[in-house]
Amino acid sequence: xxxxxxxxxxxxxxxxxxxxxxxxxxxxxxxxxxxxxxxxxxxxxxxxxxxxxxxxxxxxxxxxxxxxxxxxxxxxxxxxxxxxxxxxxxxxxxxxxxxxxxxxxxxxxxxxxxxxxxxxxxxxxxxxxxxxxxxxxxxxxxxxxxxxxxxxxxxxxxxxxxxxxxxxxxxxxxxxxxxxxxxxxxxxxxxxxxxxxxxxxxxxxxxxxxxxxxxxxxxxxxxxxxxxxxxxxxxxxxxxxxxxxxxxxxxxxxxxxxxxxxxxxxxxxxxxxxxxxxxxxxxxxxxxx
Numbered sequence: 245x246x247x248x249x250x251x252x253x254x255x256x257x258x259x260x261x262x263x264x265x266x267x268x269x270x271x272x273x274x275x276x277x278x279x280x281x282x283x284x285x286x287x288x289x290x291x292x293x294x295x296x297x298x299x300x301x302x303x304x305x306x307x308x309x310x311x312x313x314x315x316x317x318x319x320x321x322x323x324x325x326x327x328x329x330x331x332x333x334x335x336x337x338x339x340x341x342x343x344x345x346x347x348x349x350x351x352x353x354x355x356x357x358x359x360x361x362x363x364x365x366x367x368x369x370x371x372x373x374x375x376x377x378x379x380x381x382x383x384x385x386x387x388x389x390x391x392x393x394x395x396x397x398x399x400x401x402x403x404x405x406x407x408x409x410x411x412x413x414x415x416x417x418x419x420x421x422x423x424x425x426x427x428x429x430x431x432x433x434x435x436x437x438x439x440x441x442x443x444x445x446x447x448x449x450x451x452x453x454x455x456x457x458x459x460x461x462x463x464x465x466x467x468x469x470x471x472x473x474x475x476x477x478x479x480x481x482x483x484x485x486x487x488x489x490x491x492x493x494x495x496x497x498x499x500x501x502x503x504x505x506x507x508x509x510x511x512x513x514x515x516x517x518x519x520x521x522x523x524x525x526x527x528x529x530x531x532x533x
Contacts (some may be wrong), residue, residue: 247276247490248531255307255532261294269310276492276529277461282499286313307532315526317495320479320504322451322519323353323415329408329448330359331416331441334481335434335471336455338422341483341509343373345455346419347380349481349507351514353415354386364404364418365390366397366437377419384514387413397421397433398440405444416445431474438475451478453506456493458485464493465501472501479506482520486510491529 254272266287273283293309323330334346346363353359363381367373371393381388389404401418408416420437441450454477456464471477480497485508497503505520527533 246531247492248528250531251276251529252531255303261290261303261306263291266291273492276490277464277496278492279462279465279496279500282496285499286310286495289313307530311526311530311532314495314529315523317498317522317525318504319520319522320506322479322506323449327414329414329416329445331405331418331445331448331450333418333420333437333441333450333452333475334455335420335452335475335477336422337467340422340455340457340460342422342455343367343376343380343419344512345453345481345483345507345509345517346377346417347384348509348514348517349417350380350386350415351384352517354384359415360413361386361415361417362404362408362413363388364400364416366400366418367421368393368395368397368400369421373419373421398436401437401440402444405441409445431470434471434475452476453479453481454503455481455483458482458491458493461490462493465496468497468501468503472503477503479504481505481507481509481517483509491525494525494529 251272270283270287273286274280290306290309332349334342336342350361350363354361363377363386365374365377365388368391374390374393378388378390389400389407391400397420404416404418407413452475454468454471456467468480480503482494482505485491494505507517508520509517
C-alpha cells in the first residue's frame with residue numbers, strides 16, 4: 245500500500261478529532277519519513293486550530309488542514325528562458341542518481357527553453373562516470389567537457405566554464421563524484437570546486453543542487469544537513485520518487501533547513517523530471533484531494 249493510501253485510510257473513519265487520534269497521526273507522519281520534531285510540530289498546530297474552532301472537528305476538515313499546512317513548502321526559483329550564463333553543480337552521495345539527473349536537466353532546459361548546454365564530467369574518480377556522461381551527451385546531442393580518469397575535478401569545471409564563456413553557451417551542468425558526506429577531505433574538494441565556479445563565472449547565476457534518493461528516508465535529511473553546511477545549497481533534486489518512496493523528508497527539509505525542492509524525478513527516461521509542485525506533491529503524499 246502506498247503511503248498516501250495509508251493516510252487517506254486513516255482519515256476515512258467517522259470519529260471526531262481527539263488527542264489520541266492526533267498522537268496516532270503524529271506516529272504515522274514519522275513513519276512517512278517526517279522527523280519526530282517536525283511531525284510533533286505539525287500535529288500540535290492541527291490541535292491548536294481544532295481548539296480555536298471550539299467545535300468537534302470532523303476528520304475531512306482535519307485532513308484539509310493537514311494538506312494546507314504541508315503545501316506551504318516553497319519550491320525553489322529555477323532559471324528559465326533568459327540567456328544569462330548559469331552554472332549548476334550537482335552534488336550528492338553514491339548511488340542517488342546524480343549523473344542521470346544532470347542529463348535530465350540538460351534535456352529539460354534544452355527542449356523546453358532552448359538553452360545551449362555543456363555537461364561537465366567532474367566525477368573523475370570513476371572512469372565509468374565519465375563514460376556514462378559522454379553517452380548521455382551523445383544521446384542528447386549535448387557537448388561534454390571531460391578530463392582523464394583521476395584528474396582534478398576543479399580543473400574540469402574551470403575548462404567547462406571557459407568553453408561556455410568563449411563559445412556562447414548559457415548553461416553548464418557539472419556532475420560531481422559520489423562523495424560520502426562523512427569524509428571531510430571530500431567535502432573540502434567540493435569547496436574547492438565551489439571557489440572555482442565563483443571566480444571563473446563571476447556575474448553568472450550559480451546554483452548548487454543536492455540529489456537525494458527518495459527511498460532512503462531520514463538518511464536523506466542527514467545528507468542534506470552536512471552538504472548544506474559545507475557549500476550552502478540552493479535546492480534539492482528528489483530522485484526515485486515512485487510507489488516505494490514516502491517523501492515526508494521533503495517537508496522537514498523545507499521547515500528545518502529552509503531547503504526547497506527544485507525538481508522531482510520519477511523514472512529513468514530523460515523526460516522523467518519535473519519542477520517541484522508543492523500542492524501536487526502534498527496530494528500524492530497524503531492521498532487526499
